[in-house]
Amino acid sequence: MTSGGVGILGTGRSFGSIVETNAELCERALYGVTPEWIAEKTGILQRRRIAPGQTTTTLAVDAARQAMASARVTPDELGMVVVSTFSSDYLFPAVSARVHRELGLRGGQFYDLQANCTGFVSAMTAVSDRMFRDPNVGHALVIGAEVLSPFVDEGDVETAIYFSDGAGAVVLGPVEDGHGVQAAAFHADSTNAEAVRLRGGGSSFPYPRKGLAAEPELATMEQNGLATWKQAVTHLPGTIRRACEAAGWPLDSVDLFVFHQANLRLIEYVMAKMKVQMSRTFSNVESAGNAGAASIPIALAEAVSAGRISTGDRLVLAGVGAGFTFGASCWTWEDLAS
Secondary structure (H helix, E strand, O other), X not given: OOOOEEEEEEEEEEEOOEEEEHHHHHHHOXXXXXXXXXXXXXXXXXXXEOOOOOOHHHHHHHXXXXXXXXXXXXXXXXXXXXXXXXXXXXXXXXXXXXXXXXXXXXXXXEEEEOOHHHHHHHHHHHHHHHHHHOHHHEEEEXXXXXXXXXXXXXXXXXXXXXXXXXXXEEEEEEEOOOOEEEEEEEEEOHHHOOOEEOOOOOOOOOOOOOOHHHOHHHHOOEEOHHHHHHHHHHHHHHHHHHHHHHHOOOHHHOOEEEEOOOOHHHHHHHHHHOOOOHHHEOOOXXXXXXXXXXXXXXXXXXXXXXXXXXXXXXXXXXXXXXXXXXXXXXXXXXXXXX
């Protein structure tokens, strides 16, 4: 078992190259919807789309290289690569296999983790737990990566206004005792498991399947926005509270909350329910949209670049994912790469 702590040593992020504004989306596909309505409802002003040649893997590799440079870590120091995604290039092999190859890694371990938009928090917890048990891991790369635009029905206001393409990455490694990850908490409520889904391509609706073209809803994401909202506001605050209690942190001692960037109004509601000021969050949903499992590490990388986190700060990462699953983890920041 490793001594000391496991902390975040470096961050990186990458986006689809095409910037799509609300006005462009409304003009092209969402007739009768205004850019102002989207902004009022979600806080989103634009989202990102991949350009030809970009994939989930290329975005993941770009973000990973930035995180490695930030942490001053070389490929031969990485013992694990874990990618959280629900929009991988293929059904298999895993995105992490292709990232492992593109970065020139040898040996170690790689796998993909699918917990939808809670995936990055889940992956960070799984990897840090492993690192505490096995000091031979050394350093680990944890990535959230999504290319969601191909799976969006652009005429469906429940999905088209939200989803974006991007990747975020962190390098985890040893830090001083008392720093790094402190605690995590999770919750699951599967009573509305079908509220957010993509059926096509699964074993119940495999490709190619006769008649699939006649059922385009199988090939695109479906979302019940009201059910998603109710799940999030019911369970996410309590999950965050339990994580902070496990860490021995009062809520008002947290320096920064970084949420899954689903919807700015949702983040505002959750913070109000916890009676914590919005000034103690970092949000980039207005410019980045909802990048699924990539949204937390992307926002984290931007918060670091903006100087919003300093050594000793208390950081909470929190998200809600389809199914539904909820996760929060507490980190005491130590920037060893500075």
